[in-house]
Amino acid sequence: MHRRQQTSLWQHIRPQRISGKSLRFKATFCLGGLSFLSFLILVGTGMLLLFNYQPGEKAYSSLVEINSVLPYGALIRSLHFWAGQFMVISIFLHMVRVVVSHAYRPPRELNWVIGVLLLGLTLIMDYSGYLLRGDQEGGAAASVGVSLLQVIPGGKALAFIFFGNPSPLNSSTLHLYIWHSHVLAWVISVLQMYHFWRIRRNGGIRSL
């Protein structure tokens, strides 16, 4: 590509000059990068799980099948589970680092807000993934979530949108499955791209 034709987006992501200060390990502790790495693992293993997971009544039996029958199924599911747990922890530590280094201050205010949004979405993903197992524990956790949502005004509608038709035990995981795998995963990827682009634009790191 001719240099003059390069779009500004490309230049932000792969710039010609990088600040040495921002590359120091202590500047970031690689925590945002680790969160993104776990997200990549989650997308990869999640796509593999999609081939065998069945939402709805068969959720738990399909999970047992993945775990015990399919070759490497247990490994793929464990990776998905642990990457999810790790992502929540690394995002939390990433936010602590941002607060300590005052990186939330202007001009990075908006990116902080986007980051908080991403934290919320990641927590929702973690929670819905827990419910997608379709076991009794997940069913109980779902009724807790439904009850909590219904406390806030308009919560009944929200609960219906997110959980589908609520029932006390083991309601269908279909709604949650759609939100988890086909909606929120995309929302998170797009927001992340915007997050990274803004980091670059503010002169932040360019890793790998």
Next chain:
Amino acid sequence: MSSQEHLFSRRKFIILGRGVLVLVGLSTVFPIGKYLAFGDKRTEVERFSKDEIKLTNKWQRVADTRFWLRQGEERPEAIWATCTHLGCEVRFDPGKDLWVCPCHGSKYSFEGKPISGPAKFPLPMAKVEEQKGYFLLKPPV
């Protein structure tokens, strides 16, 4: 930092690291292939005890499979309920004593002979083997 002071220059180290990453990536190809290529063999041969299904002279479906069983004149018979036109799963209509294909409307007689529709060949029979208290069903090859 000059490269002479170290065994590896920084660039060499990064290239090495990239190679290791590629190797790790390649090593996932086999497990992922095994995972995705896993075929469910359990529906191909069906084994169940004789108490499980009461055989009559009408066709009865073995749950969740394409096997249909009935008590023939001498021995149990099994049909592999797959349309000989394009392979859809056919169902037995006990009211009309007909096999009907949902895809292109082929109809077969009670014994599986084609009557109307695009299918020209009879429904394939499945092999029934009797073992001690068990039926072993094998789809046609």
